[in-house]
Amino acid sequence: MVDRIADPWGERTPYGPGQEWPVRVDRYLADGRTDADVDRWVQSASVLHSNGDALDIAVADGRIVGVRGRAVDRVNRGRVDPKDLYGWQANHNPDRLTRPLVRDGDRLVETDWDTAMGRIVARSKELLDGPGGWGHFGFYTSGQLFLEEYYALGVIGKAGLGTPHMDGNTRLCTATAAAAMKASFGTDGQPGSYTDVDHCDAIALWGHNVAETQTVLWMRMLDRRHGPNPPAMVAVDPRATPVAREADLHLAVRNGTNVALMNGLLREIIRRGWYDRDYVDAHTLGFEEMCRIVDGYPPRRVADICDVPAADVERAAELLGTSQRLLSTVLQGFYQSNQATAAACAVNNLHLIRGMIGRPGAGIYQMNGQPTAQNTRETGADGDLPGLRNWENTAHIAELARLWNVDVDTIPHWAPPTHAMQIFRYAEQGSIKLLWISATNPAVSLPELRRIRQILARPELFVVVQDLFLTETAELADVVLPAATWGEKTGTFTSVDRTVHISDKAVDPPGEAKPDLDIFLDYARRMDFRDRDGQPLIPWTGPQEVFEAWKECSRGRPCDYTGITYDRLRGGSGIQWPCTEEHPDGAERLYTDGQFNTDPDYCETYGHDLATGAEFTESEYRAKEPEGRAFLHAVDYEPSPEVPDDEHPMLLTTGRTVYQFHTRTKTGRAPQLDRAAPDVWVELNPADAARLGITEGDLVGISSARGGIEARARISGIRPGVVFVPFHYGYFDQDPDDRTPRAANELTITAWDPVSKQPLFKVAAVAVAKLADGRGVPSPAPTVGGSAPLADAGVPPTVGGPTARATSGKE
Amino acid sequence: MHLAHYLGLLHRAQVNLADAFRQVADAHAEEPDIQHLCQQQAQRCDAHAEQLQPFAVRYSEDAPDEPDRLHSQLFTGTRTGGIGLLRDLQDLYLMAAECDIAWTVVGQAAYGVRDEDLLAVVQRCEGETAIQLKWLRTRMKAAAPQALVVAD
Numbered sequence: 001m002v003d004r005i006a007d008p009w010g011e012r013t014p015y016g017p018g019q020e021w022p023v024r025v026d027r028y029l030a031d032g033r034t035d036a037d038v039d040r041w042v043q044s045a046s047v048l049h050s051n052g053d054a055l056d057i058a059v060a061d062g063r064i065v066g067v068r069g070r071a072v073d074r075v076n077r078g079r080v081d082p083k084d085l086y087g088w089q090a091n092h093n094p095d096r097l098t099r100p101l102v103r104d105g106d107r108l109v110e111t112d113w114d115t116a117m118g119r120i121v122a123r124s125k126e127l128l129d130g131p132g133g134w135g136h137f138g139f140y141t142s143g144q145l146f147l148e149e150y151y152a153l154g155v156i157g158k159a160g161l162g163t164p165h166m167d168g169n170t171r172l173c174t175a176t177a178a179a180a181m182k183a184s185f186g187t188d189g190q191p192g193s194y195t196d197v198d199h200c201d202a203i204a205l206w207g208h209n210v211a212e213t214q215t216v217l218w219m220r221m222l223d224r225r226h227g228p229n230p231p232a233m234v235a236v237d238p239r240a241t242p243v244a245r246e247a248d249l250h251l252a253v254r255n256g257t258n259v260a261l262m263n264g265l266l267r268e269i270i271r272r273g274w275y276d277r278d279y280v281d282a283h284t285l286g287f288e289e290m291c292r293i294v295d296g297y298p299p300r301r302v303a304d305i306c307d308v309p310a311a312d313v314e315r316a317a318e319l320l321g322t323s324q325r326l327l328s329t330v331l332q333g334f335y336q337s338n339q340a341t342a343a344a345c346a347v348n349n350l351h352l353i354r355g356m357i358g359r360p361g362a363g364i365y366q367m368n369g370q371p372t373a374q375n376t377r378e379t380g381a382d383g384d385l386p387g388l389r390n391w392e393n394t395a396h397i398a399e400l401a402r403l404w405n406v407d408v409d410t411i412p413h414w415a416p417p418t419h420a421m422q423i424f425r426y427a428e429q430g431s432i433k434l435l436w437i438s439a440t441n442p443a444v445s446l447p448e449l450r451r452i453r454q455i456l457a458r459p460e461l462f463v464v465v466q467d468l469f470l471t472e473t474a475e476l477a478d479v480v481l482p483a484a485t486w487g488e489k490t491g492t493f494t495s496v497d498r499t500v501h502i503s504d505k506a507v508d509p510p511g512e513a514k515p516d517l518d519i520f521l522d523y524a525r526r527m528d529f530r531d532r533d534g535q536p537l538i539p540w541t542g543p544q545e546v547f548e549a550w551k552e553c554s555r556g557r558p559c560d561y562t563g564i565t566y567d568r569l570r571g572g573s574g575i576q577w578p579c580t581e582e583h584p585d586g587a588e589r590l591y592t593d594g595q596f597n598t599d600p601d602y603c604e605t606y607g608h609d610l611a612t613g614a615e616f617t618e619s620e621y622r623a624k625e626p627e628g629r630a631f632l633h634a635v636d637y638e639p640s641p642e643v644p645d646d647e648h649p650m651l652l653t654t655g656r657t658v659y660q661f662h663t664r665t666k667t668g669r670a671p672q673l674d675r676a677a678p679d680v681w682v683e684l685n686p687a688d689a690a691r692l693g694i695t696e697g698d699l700v701g702i703s704s705a706r707g708g709i710e711a712r713a714r715i716s717g718i719r720p721g722v723v724f725v726p727f728h729y730g731y732f733d734q735d736p737d738d739r740t741p742r743a744a745n746e747l748t749i750t751a752w753d754p755v756s757k758q759p760l761f762k763v764a765a766v767a768v769a770k771l772a773d774g775r776g777v778p779s780p781a782p783t784v785g786g787s788a789p790l791a792d793a794g795v796p797p798t799v800g801g802p803t804a805r806a807t808s809g810k811e
Numbered sequence: 812m813h814l815a816h817y818l819g820l821l822h823r824a825q826v827n828l829a830d831a832f833r834q835v836a837d838a839h840a841e842e843p844d845i846q847h848l849c850q851q852q853a854q855r856c857d858a859h860a861e862q863l864q865p866f867a868v869r870y871s872e873d874a875p876d877e878p879d880r881l882h883s884q885l886f887t888g889t890r891t892g893g894i895g896l897l898r899d900l901q902d903l904y905l906m907a908a909e910c911d912i913a914w915t916v917v918g919q920a921a922y923g924v925r926d927e928d929l930l931a932v933v934q935r936c937e938g939e940t941a942i943q944l945k946w947l948r949t950r951m952k953a954a955a956p957q958a959l960v961v962a963d
Contacts, residue, residue: 430962638851
């Protein structure tokens with residue numbers, strides 16, 4: 001028995017370089033059940049983070065009763081994240097929406113599907129009537145639906161309505177990963193494989209608290225660290241996360257200075273001769289210009305900008321520069337921070353100049369934050385076109401038009417798809433009049449929440465929300481559609497390392513709730529979208545038909561699914577794309593021959609200026625003659641749009657705990673997870689806390705130019721001058737008449753990266769003050785993870801207790 | 812030698828562009844990307860003007876009187892709303908275009924006087940002006956359909 005709340009990562013199964021990661025099957029069955037009580041196991045994978053851990057759902061008496069990891073799967077070899085062990089219980093929560101709701105004045109009232117869909121369709125047809133009707137529609141979807149659902153939504157928007165205003169909350173989590181890979185390699189698509197952990201001799205974690213965001217990937221890294229010839233480890237993070245504590249070298253940089261650090265590291269590696277000249281000459285473009293930029297960042301200057309010791313910069317460069325098989329992972333510390341795309345591209349640069357790409361152990365994970373974010377990007381439900389196509393390439397648009405049998409000009413391709421923050425801006429200005437939000441909760445997760453609530457509450461804006469629960473966003477909707485969730489519907493999704501899994505339906509959804517795909521298909525039917533021959537544009541009736549259609553859309557593109565079928569996904573391990581006749585079992589790594597997807601006819605973008613987002617033209621791109629070479633991009637460091645001043649002297653960073661996901665719509669309703677991290681907190685460095693007269697558990701006010709919140713203080717190992725607030729906590733479980741401001745995004749700034757358009761959640765200037773004494777009661781922050789108290793704090797440890805007992809072992 | 816006049820023209824154009832970028836940043840602060848990037852580009856223009864200053868002084872000694880109608884007024888203040896933003900960006904575009912062609916002209920003159928220092932400044936700065944034009948075009952392309960076809 002193991003308490004996976006007290007120990008989220010479980011027991012170590014050490015292994016050495018080049019060995020296979022040992023199997024460890026994790027299992028949790030509720031209420032003391034055993035395998036004998038389970039009627040059947042239904043294949044699925046995890047949807048509470050982006051790792052793509054394969055698991056089976058235990059069903060008894062028509063209900064989900066637990067989960068176990070799939071030993072056969074390449075991603076997790078049986079292991080399960082604690083969020084997945086316990087999070088499924090939210091499916092049964094009595095708060096589930098079971099009937100559609102429509103607005104009646106200031107109330108939402110239950111109704112039937114015909115009435116709810118009738119209202120949406122009537123408003124849609126009214127808006128579509130007249131020139132520019134397409135521009136009144138905005139769709140804001142998720143990183144938590146299935147591939148089939150995104151693809152159907154993408155076709156509805158792009159070929160049915162013809163609107164470019166489609167994005168996902170993937171904009172908040174993974175837009176920079178996509179932007180950086182397009183910029184460096186020509187298209188989206190992770191070069192690496194999770195098995196690179198098995199082979200590497202050094203791991204660099206760039207703003208990536210993998211221990212809490214992808215626990216199973218961290219288990220793999222820890223198992224290597226506990227085995228023979230372990231990999232060295234470097235962590236860049238302003239917080240003392242489990243990763244930072246485990247690392248051989250921790251660079252606790254000042255938030256917003258990643259580009260300066262990366263430039264300094266690249267300079268050292270080049271000057272010390274630790275780069276691969278032959279690889280650079282044969283496979284990259286832009287080396288001389290990159291050298292010109294990074295040359296301005298000697299260690300002492302980096303130390304000044306980033307506030308880390310110059311000697312540590314040199315040591316990090318040596319560790320990275322002398323490794324033979326370097327693995328990098330990148331996440332929100334880079335993606336949600338200042339100069340996001342440039343910083344993420346700089347990690348690509350590091351691998352390109354060292355030739356550390358496309359072979360075992362030499363890999364890059366430009367990570368995703370959410371389970372199915374990869375598919376939002378691939379299928380074009382966000383700011384991309386289906387099949388990782390280039391909106392500026394008329395031949396790519398013509399392919400889509402042929403595939404969907406619509407006129408080329410039906411498909412919006414005059415500019416990139418509108419990014420989320422701009423969609424909300426158009427809604428604020430009134431030109432977007434119908435905003436359809438599926439499986440996400442912008443009223444808690446977007447920056448500057450007061451503004452977001454005002455936009456959603458505008459009487460002129462018709463808001464449709466499709467979700468499991470009456471979220472903070474759904475409260476402001478005009479129509480609420482009850483959706484089925486994971487375990488209640490069938491579909492596929494894809495992990496960071498391109499592994500495709502199927503998730504089969506295990507149980508029926510509650511009440512009248514419907515799969516998101518059925519809702520989208522119902523809308524398409526009622527809108528009567530037609531193709532060029534007058535036939536239904538969207539003839540599909542179920543997920544497998546959509547998957548087959550998607551395969552055709554993916555054919556010949558980097559994310560080629562044509563060799564995958566539902567049958568092949570059932571029974572064994574997930575399969576990596578591209579899966580084709582050439583790679584019938586999928587391709588483990590991309591760019592193994594140093595040939596990148598930069599051909600002008602194949603690439604996904606003609607490129608941007610990373611400082612402004614200015615787009616280059618096709619002819620400018622062709623003039624570079626990339627010929628399969630990757631691009632090295634470098635820019636100078638520039639300070640964040642907001643830096644501390646006298647009024648707001650500290651820097652706020654936001655993030656996650658291992659026990660919660662997104663805005664807690666599910667994890668906040670799983671008792672073990674909820675108890676482990678029940679309420680918001682704020683982390684302070686002991687020196688800052690002493691200066692402000694704050695001790696553990698005190699009630700603290702945190703305010704920015706946008707708003708203020710209250711939270712109990714956790715004195716932690718965070719760097720001086722920086723405070724951390726988890727972004728999970730909204731208001732659904734507070735008394736509606738007595739809501740205390742506590743959402744981190746009340747404070748965050750409306751600003752975004754010029755290329756990826758990812759909002760800057762990591763660099764708000766705030767003031768911090770004590771409001772009330774904690775009287776010795778510790779803050780609700782977990783003692784596990786980045787929020788761990790200092791060693792001598794005497795805070796009781798976070799444990800799960802009897803109801804959190806799970807099993808773990810070989811089988 | 813008339814080089815000083817064109818250096819003066821370019822210098823003033825950079826100063827005016829910096830000022831216009833700042834006015835547009837303030838006027839459209841509700842468009843955060845406009846605000847941030849206009850402020851960023853205003854600083855670029857400041858730096859350009861600063862780098863031109865010593866050359867304007869150096870060549871002014873040899874300069875005859877400034878010809879008539881050398882300078883032109885391209886910016887008379889900001890506007891509001893979606894179409895107002897487009898027009899303001901268009902003003903900035905035209906002002907940046909004036910700088911862009913003036914860099915070309917000054918660069919040619921720098922070759923003529925064999926002034927390697929001035930040539931280095933031109934080569935450093937003209938690319939940044941070209942990026943300003945690109946960024947303005949990119950932003951206007953994205954904004955135009957919504958502002959001109961969709962908005963009430």
